[in-house]
Amino acid sequence: MGSVAALHTEIDNPLDLIAGAQLLSENGPTSVGLTPAAVRAAATRVFLVERHPVASAGLRSVLTAGPGLTVVGSSSDPLRAVEAVRRVRPDVILLGRGESLEADLATVLALRGCDGAPDSRVLLLRRAESTAEASRILFAGASGCFPLDLAEEQIIGAVVLAAAGGSVFLPAPPTARIPASGLPGLPVLPGLPGQLSEVPPQDPGLTRRERDVLAQLARGLSNAEIGRELALAEATVKKHLTQAMRKIGQSDRLRAALYAHRHGLAS
Numbered sequence: 001m002g003s004v005a006a007l008h009t010e011i012d013n014p015l016d017l018i019a020g021a022q023l024l025s026e027n028g029p030t031s032v033g034l035t036p037a038a039v040r041a042a043a044t045r046v047f048l049v050e051r052h053p054v055a056s057a058g059l060r061s062v063l064t065a066g067p068g069l070t071v072v073g074s075s076s077d078p079l080r081a082v083e084a085v086r087r088v089r090p091d092v093i094l095l096g097r098g099e100s101l102e103a104d105l106a107t108v109l110a111l112r113g114c115d116g117a118p119d120s121r122v123l124l125l126r127r128a129e130s131t132a133e134a135s136r137i138l139f140a141g142a143s144g145c146f147p148l149d150l151a152e153e154q155i156i157g158a159v160v161l162a163a164a165g166g167s168v169f170l171p172a173p174p175t176a177r178i179p180a181s182g183l184p185g186l187p188v189l190p191g192l193p194g195q196l197s198e199v200p201p202q203d204p205g206l207t208r209r210e211r212d213v214l215a216q217l218a219r220g221l222s223n224a225e226i227g228r229e230l231a232l233a234e235a236t237v238k239k240h241l242t243q244a245m246r247k248i249g250q251s252d253r254l255r256a257a258l259y260a261h262r263h264g265l266a267s
Contacts, residue, residue, distance in 0.1 A: 044163040047088060048074035049081045049111070050096035050125070055148060059094060059155075066156035078107045085117040091163045093117070095142075097126045101133065105140040112141045121162040128173035131258050138254065144168035166220045167254075172261045210244035211265055213237055217253060218260035 046063055048071060050056040056074055063069045073088050075081035078098065085093060093111055098104045108122050124145035128134040137145055143162040146155065150170060158168045206214070209230075216226040223237045230237070241256070250256040259265075 043068045043070050044092060044160060045070050045072045045088075045090045046159060047072055047081070047085050047090035047093045047120070048096075049076075049078050049093060049107075050074065051076050051078075051098075052096065055096060055125075059148070062152045062155055063159065065152070066159070069156065069159060079110070082110050082113075082116045085111055085120060086115060089117050090120050092143075092159050093120050093122045094159070095122055095124050097124070101126070101136070105136065105142070108137075108140045108142045121165075123158060123162050123168065127171070128169050131173050131255065134169050134173045134258070135254065138167060144170075146170040161220075169258075172258065174262075206244055206247055207240075210240050210247070213240045214244050214248075214256060214260045215265045217241065218257045218265060220257070 046069060048056050048059055050059065053076070056076070060071050060074070063071050072090055073084055075084050078095070081093075095104060095107060095111070098107065104124055104126070108124070110116055111122055112118050112120060121143040122141065124137060124142055125148055126145050127147045128137060128145050134144075144158070144167045146158050146168065147170075148155075150158070154170060158170055161168050209232075212230055213226055216229050221229065223234050223241070226232070226241075227234045227237045232240075241253075245251070245253075245256050248256065248259055250259050
């Protein structure tokens with residue numbers, strides 16, 4: 001295997017990744033739209049980029065015990081990992097915590113760049129300290145993050161959800177103060193105030209249907225999928241979502257989904 005063996009890479013036969021779009025769940029894969037049959041239908045191939053051998057061994061043990069998960073390689077060096085993931089093309093890359101968030105986001109760009117594995121999903125092994133930090137992680141091309149102190153079933157669920165096309169932030173990040181000029185590496189978005197203040201869902205007068213749409217949005221569903229779940233036309237879903245986002249003061253789908261989780265609409 002030559003240089004691949006030097007990178008501690010074990011190549012398995014490629015398998016199709018699961019199609020899906022689940023978002024921000026702490027309840028495991030089946031509670032957000034993935035049935036047990038769908039999880040069994042395809043294996044998720046995982047590559048570990050972790051500097052600490054003990055953490056890497058622990059992750060490997062947890063993941064290999066999960067149904068439908070296979071660890072196809074690992075590297076302790078993020079730079080050398082770029083070549084490894086290009087060869088192996090994993091479904092999900094778990095990136096251990098580096099010196100700073102900025103360094104980790106730069107590694108994400110390299111891993112998913114043209115010299116790496118552009119189609120792989122990357123999860124950072126750290127907490128998102130705020131919704132602003134979660135936005136930075138998504139803008140860099142990662143699919144979310146979680147710390148290593150989660151329960152084993154939550155780690156497995158997070159990997160499955162990322163492979164299914166969703167974004168995963170465990171635990172859900174709190175709101176944070178954001179300077180009017182924005183944060184480094186994150187463009188200033190229209191409608192985002194310097195102080196993120198929000199009203200609870202009962203105050204802005206959300207209708208039952210608007211609450212239903214927000215709950216489905218928090219599952220990571222598209223407008224078309226929400227329409228199928230609620231027996232609504234896609235245009236009607238869009239209208240309800242637009243009205244709900246205006247009432248709760250959230251400027252995009254990500255912020256609306258995070259709002260729904262913070263206020264228990266997704267439960």
